[in-house]
Amino acid sequence: MLDELSAGADTVVAFVGAGDIERDAEAYAKVLRRRGDGILSLDLPDLVSSRLSAGCALRANEPLARHTTLGLGGAARWYAEPANVDDIVTLLRAAAELDLRWFALGRGSNLLVPDEGYDGLILHLDAAHWGAVTDLGEGRLRVGGGTRLKELCGFAAREGWKGFEFLEGIPGTIGGSLRMNAGAMGGWIFDIVESIEWLTPQGRVRAARRDSFDALYRDCPQLHGSVVLSAVLRSAGRDEPAAIRARMDDLAAQRRASQPREASAGCVFKNPEGDKAGRLIDLSGLKGRAVGPVSVSPTHANFLVNAGDAKAADFIELMRAVRAEVKSRQGVELQPEIVALGREWKELL
Numbered sequence: 001m002l003d004e005l006s007a008g009a010d011t012v013v014a015f016v017g018a019g020d021i022e023r024d025a026e027a028y029a030k031v032l033r034r035r036g037d038g039i040l041s042l043d044l045p046d047l048v049s050s051r052l053s054a055g056c057a058l059r060a061n062e063p064l065a066r067h068t069t070l071g072l073g074g075a076a077r078w079y080a081e082p083a084n085v086d087d088i089v090t091l092l093r094a095a096a097e098l099d100l101r102w103f104a105l106g107r108g109s110n111l112l113v114p115d116e117g118y119d120g121l122i123l124h125l126d127a128a129h130w131g132a133v134t135d136l137g138e139g140r141l142r143v144g145g146g147t148r149l150k151e152l153c154g155f156a157a158r159e160g161w162k163g164f165e166f167l168e169g170i171p172g173t174i175g176g177s178l179r180m181n182a183g184a185m186g187g188w189i190f191d192i193v194e195s196i197e198w199l200t201p202q203g204r205v206r207a208a209r210r211d212s213f214d215a216l217y218r219d220c221p222q223l224h225g226s227v228v229l230s231a232v233l234r235s236a237g238r239d240e241p242a243a244i245r246a247r248m249d250d251l252a253a254q255r256r257a258s259q260p261r262e263a264s265a266g267c268v269f270k271n272p273e274g275d276k277a278g279r280l281i282d283l284s285g286l287k288g289r290a291v292g293p294v295s296v297s298p299t300h301a302n303f304l305v306n307a308g309d310a311k312a313a314d315f316i317e318l319m320r321a322v323r324a325e326v327k328s329r330q331g332v333e334l335q336p337e338i339v340a341l342g343r344e345w346k347e348l349l
């Protein structure tokens with residue numbers, strides 16, 4: 001019907017009305033864009049610039065290597081640092097209209113960025129806007145989705161709240177740690193979660209208590225494709241700040257002794273049931289094995305480190321070699337723990 005009315009070069013189609021009229025307009029624009037007949041040539045900034053807050057950054061062709069601990073890979077077509085929830089909703093709606101895929105980026109400490117980069121929108125919750133830690137009393141802390149675990153640990157130690165020590169030294173953010181169910185020293189972050197607030201891909205804010213989530217080994221399926229806005233975490237009670245700090249320093253020293261200092265994405269492979277991926281890689285004689293500037297760390301065999309100017313292709317080739325060798329020597333097929341931006345591991349390995 002609209003098509004018949006709008007046939008003709010100089011037709012203007014206006015959607016005028018209240019309620020969800022904007023959505024109808026967006027749906028029609030999407031149909032036109034899908035058809036690819038060149039009627040609409042808007043890109044992301046055209047759709048969002050007038051609606052984003054002044055504090056929201058939006059950049060094109062952003063190199064992503066600097067946003068990851070591994071320090072390699074290509075650029076993102078679009079990169080945004082939203083300043084509030086409305087910014088994220090605006091960006092998600094525009095991405096849906098443009099059929100643009102998107103990805104929530106934390107510290108990029110468990111992430112491999114492919115050499116071709118990411119033909120979509122990266123949403124990064126930065127610490128400046130999403131890094132607040134609020135003491136709610138009785139050992140409950142509300143923590144912004146972009147808060148670095150290091151900041152959380154510092155806050156807890158200063159305020160005398162124990163129970164966060166095991167997170168010391170994990171270089172991620174709250175959002176990334178919940179999505180990955182990060183853990184160390186026998187503890188998982190979900191052990192201390194009371195509730196989580198997140199945004200659905202449709203741009204709806206949701207909140208739920210801990211028992212609504214499956215906390216799996218390095219995974220929380222309910223948070224796939226979401227944007228974690230904040231979480232309420234629970235302390236194990238009061239202690240002297242100096243005692244808490246001492247325990248954190250102790251754990252940091254253990255990490256320094258057992259993990260490499262070079263650029264990495266942390267443990268590359270998941271530990272198989274009842275074993276350690278690092279032990280199997282070491283047993284297979286792979287410490288020091290290299291592809292270009294990427295090598296299996298002699299300090300911890302489950303860390304593949306980047307000595308400088310590595311390509312993602314080097315990293316992937318070494319992952320393949322390690323997997324093949326461990327499979328043939330130990331009979332175990334290692335599964336990746338790290339996330340490949342915009343790609344499935346089954347395509348890459």
Ligand SMILES: Cc1cc2nc3c(=O)[nH]c(=O)nc-3n(C[C@H](O)[C@H](O)[C@H](O)COP(=O)(O)OP(=O)(O)OC[C@H]3O[C@@H](n4cnc5c(N)ncnc54)[C@H](O)[C@@H]3O)c2cc1C
Nearest residue numbers: 106107108109110172173175176177179182183227228266
């Ligand atoms: C030296 C080193 C040591 C490490 N040690 C440990 C360790 O002891 N234990 C451990 O578990 N991990 C460890 N890691 C891995 C990593 O730090 C954790 O997995 C961390 O939780 C990832 O958080 P991130 O913010 O960096 O997430 P990213 O790497 O940015 O992203 C990882 C996943 O989380 C998602 N994500 C990020 N932010 C959000 C958000 N706001 N909302 C929704 N999803 C989001 C991403 O989309 C992606 O799927 C280590 C890494 C390094 C480099």
